[in-house]
Amino acid sequence: MGKITGAQMLIRCLKAEGVEVIFGFPGGVVIPIYDALFDSDLRHILVRHEQGAAHAADGYARVTGKTGVCLATSGPGATNLITGIANAYMDSIPIVAITGQVATHLIGTDAFQEADITGITAPITKHNYLIKDIKELPEIIKEAFCIASTGRPGPVLIDIPVDISKALIDENIKAGYDLKGYKPTYKGNPKQIIQAVKKIYESKKPVIFAGGGIISSGASEALAKFARDAQIPVITSLMGKGSFPETDVLSLGMAGMHGTKYANLTFTQADLIIGIGVRFDDRITGKLSEFARNAEVIHVDIDPAEISKNVRVDIPIVGDAKSVLIDIASRYESMVKEKGAAVKKDWIKTVMDLKKTCPLKYGRESESLKPAYIVEKIYELTQGDAIICTEVGQNQMWTAQYYRFTKPRTLVTSGGLGAMGFGLPAAIGAKTGCPDKMVIDIAGDGSIQMNVQELATAVINKIPVKIMILNNGYLGMVRQWQEFFWNKRYSHTNIHESVDFVKLAEAYGARGFRVKDKKDVEDTIKKALEIDNVVMVDFWVEREENVYPMVPAGSPISEMFDCD
Amino acid sequence: MSANHIISVLVENKAGVLAKISGLFSRRGFNIESLAVGPTDDESTSRITLVVKAETHSMEQVVKQLYKLINVLKIQELDPANIVERELVLVKVNADSSTRAEILEIANIFRANIVDVAKKSLVIEITGTSRKISGIEEMLKSYGILELVRTGKVAINRGSKQ
Numbered sequence: 001m002g003k004i005t006g007a008q009m010l011i012r013c014l015k016a017e018g019v020e021v022i023f024g025f026p027g028g029v030v031i032p033i034y035d036a037l038f039d040s041d042l043r044h045i046l047v048r049h050e051q052g053a054a055h056a057a058d059g060y061a062r063v064t065g066k067t068g069v070c071l072a073t074s075g076p077g078a079t080n081l082i083t084g085i086a087n088a089y090m091d092s093i094p095i096v097a098i099t100g101q102v103a104t105h106l107i108g109t110d111a112f113q114e115a116d117i118t119g120i121t122a123p124i125t126k127h128n129y130l131i132k133d134i135k136e137l138p139e140i141i142k143e144a145f146c147i148a149s150t151g152r153p154g155p156v157l158i159d160i161p162v163d164i165s166k167a168l169i170d171e172n173i174k175a176g177y178d179l180k181g182y183k184p185t186y187k188g189n190p191k192q193i194i195q196a197v198k199k200i201y202e203s204k205k206p207v208i209f210a211g212g213g214i215i216s217s218g219a220s221e222a223l224a225k226f227a228r229d230a231q232i233p234v235i236t237s238l239m240g241k242g243s244f245p246e247t248d249v250l251s252l253g254m255a256g257m258h259g260t261k262y263a264n265l266t267f268t269q270a271d272l273i274i275g276i277g278v279r280f281d282d283r284i285t286g287k288l289s290e291f292a293r294n295a296e297v298i299h300v301d302i303d304p305a306e307i308s309k310n311v312r313v314d315i316p317i318v319g320d321a322k323s324v325l326i327d328i329a330s331r332y333e334s335m336v337k338e339k340g341a342a343v344k345k346d347w348i349k350t351v352m353d354l355k356k357t358c359p360l361k362y363g364r365e366s367e368s369l370k371p372a373y374i375v376e377k378i379y380e381l382t383q384g385d386a387i388i389c390t391e392v393g394q395n396q397m398w399t400a401q402y403y404r405f406t407k408p409r410t411l412v413t414s415g416g417l418g419a420m421g422f423g424l425p426a427a428i429g430a431k432t433g434c435p436d437k438m439v440i441d442i443a444g445d446g447s448i449q450m451n452v453q454e455l456a457t458a459v460i461n462k463i464p465v466k467i468m469i470l471n472n473g474y475l476g477m478v479r480q481w482q483e484f485f486w487n488k489r490y491s492h493t494n495i496h497e498s499v500d501f502v503k504l505a506e507a508y509g510a511r512g513f514r515v516k517d518k519k520d521v522e523d524t525i526k527k528a529l530e531i532d533n534v535v536m537v538d539f540w541v542e543r544e545e546n547v548y549p550m551v552p553a554g555s556p557i558s559e560m561f562d563c564d
Numbered sequence: 565m566s567a568n569h570i571i572s573v574l575v576e577n578k579a580g581v582l583a584k585i586s587g588l589f590s591r592r593g594f595n596i597e598s599l600a601v602g603p604t605d606d607e608s609t610s611r612i613t614l615v616v617k618a619e620t621h622s623m624e625q626v627v628k629q630l631y632k633l634i635n636v637l638k639i640q641e642l643d644p645a646n647i648v649e650r651e652l653v654l655v656k657v658n659a660d661s662s663t664r665a666e667i668l669e670i671a672n673i674f675r676a677n678i679v680d681v682a683k684k685s686l687v688i689e690i691t692g693t694s695r696k697i698s699g700i701e702e703m704l705k706s707y708g709i710l711e712l713v714r715t716g717k718v719a720i721n722r723g724s725k726q
Contacts, residue, residue, distance in 0.1 A: 127634040305628035
């Protein structure tokens with residue numbers, strides 16, 4: 001019988017799981033794995049910082065729906081992955097992070113580059129493993145991919161000591177596994193579904209609240225069909241953007257702190273909220289005790305722990321969004337056949353009036369260069385067909401407000417964790433997964449500098465992502481809070497002209513452009529989209545532009561303030 | 565309203581499981597009052613018995629979070645009215661020739677065992693409910709307790725009465 005090393009077995013197992021690409025960075029204890037990669041046709045993209053690898057794996061997973069993989073060495077390599085892992089955990093993104101570990105006999109001795117990464121990542125992984133016996137390796141890889149990608153998806157970490165990578169194992173070993181404590185519920189309870197359908201039919205003012213769960217379960221079509229058949233308006237969370245076409249008349253966009261006023265007012269007036277694959281987090285609900293006080297709540301989620309965690313739920317349904325939506329839709333249809341169409345015309349009219357009377361607005365006619373204007377132009381020029389990544393802060397909110405997402409897996413953004421520096425490496429991962437798609441990172445001048453070293457990764461690996469920096473010379477979202485709530489005391493948020501982004505782009509072998517004038521926006525974006533290289537455009541936008549509307553933290557979402 | 569909850573958790577007997585469970589409690593802001601762990605009749609599983617002070621709603625949330633741990637197989641919240649519960653305590657108490665007889669008398673009343681005798685001390689083993697243990701502890705205090713070790717609570721549902 002042939003023997004191969006643990007590292008070779010790892011590569012085999014990854015390929016057996018359908019892995020096409022790994023984002024990683026080598027180091028001492030992963031040399032055996034890199035040596036095995038040297039002989040393998042498994043694609044490896046060398047990043048410039050391990051955080052970039054984790055975010056790239058995450059971006060890849062978000063756009064493809066497959067599990068992303070990142071690889072780092074022990075100690076600092078592993079700890080550099082942490083922000084990326086936490087980010088995937090908060091947004092329920094399937095990634096498998098593989099870390100090297102010091103040799104088994106050195107574990108616990110504070111050896112060089114040793115870190116207890118399974119201990120450190122326990123709160124931010126769905127599950128993690130430290131492989132202590134080579135024989136366990138094949139089954140652990142299988143389990144890890146199963147856990148990451150099923151149920152509520154999330155990151156799984158596998159820590160592999162260097163002696164395990166070097167040890168020999170029978171190449172024909174058969175890996176079976178039995179996850180006794182892991183049985184996600186996919187099918188919704190029929191009794192609960194019948195109750196929900198009845199409630200939906202009888203409600204006068206229902207609204208669907210769609211989240212990232214719709215996207216990860218592939219339920220967008222089912223959602224669109226049900227919403228249109230039943231004529232129920234749809235609000236999304238940030239993570240739910242793209243789950244329902246924002247060009248549809250029933251779409252109310254995103255609710256919450258920087259959501260549309262009409263979505264927030266619809267929540268406040270609704271008598272029934274049908275939450276699907278959402279967590280009702282604080283950025284959506286505002287002051288919890290005031291949230292949707294007139295509404296009963298149906299909550300569909302695959303994770304039982306999400307039900308009644310934040311809002312009290314009247315009809316909980318544990319299950320997969322797609323499966324439950326299909327069941328609800330078919331029973332609803334039967335009910336309509338039996339009893340006639342449910343009349344909700346007055347409500348639809350109310351909602352449409354809200355949409356008309358309180359639209360999103362900014363100084364569109366202004367001479368000065370407004371960030372929202374740039375996002376609108378990007379939307380127009382890509383015809384809404386690009387994959388849009390964002391950094392975190394004002395850039396992210398303007399993108400969420402002014403780019404209209406019509407398809408799932410087209411917005412790649414750090415929702416729960418709000419990790420600055422996510423956008424560029426995520427864009428690299430996204431473009432790797434969808435090479436035929438235009439991939440754009442809408443960035444801020446603060447965020448982009450957090451992982452700007454990944455320009456090298458993009459250029460060298462010919463991953464032509466486009467970076468549009470809405471450069472206001474501030475850490476803009478914090479500055480906005482300082483303006484509103486801290487008497488304009490701009491403590492450490494002014495980063496004006498900290499770097500020449502055009503020169504920076506060129507230094508990395510990318511193309512760089514600067515736009516200071518509104519009239520140059522369109523041509524420059526066009527040019528950027530046409531060039532077959534990484535392009536960075538530095539838009540000098542109006543410095544103290546704010547994101548409106550805004551609900552102050554802790555206020556009810558009906559109390560928004562808007563620009564004049 | 566905060567109350568003590570007794571949670572019995574059946575887990576896979578694997579390295580790191582206890583750390584994952586206790587970590588989950590601390591990170592969600594719960595203080596574990598008592599903890600006992602040991603293998604069950606099936607050596608691939610262990611039973612963890614926890615006593616946690618929490619409000620009912622937060623307890624439900626933490627149980628749901630516990631279920632999400634891959635190595636957790638089953639969780640039961642035990643109803644104090646329908647269980648047999650025990651703790652075990654070893655107490656080393658001052659005892660010389662003048663007090664030894666009195667202490668032995670107390671130990672007898674509580675059906676405790678003397679497991680070590682020395683010139684100036686006794687070690688007493690007591691098994692029972694928390695109340696019983698607090699009772700004997702109170703009685704022994706006046707003699708001077710040199711050392712006291714107490715296990716976490718273990719509990720089991722009573723059998724069906726039908």
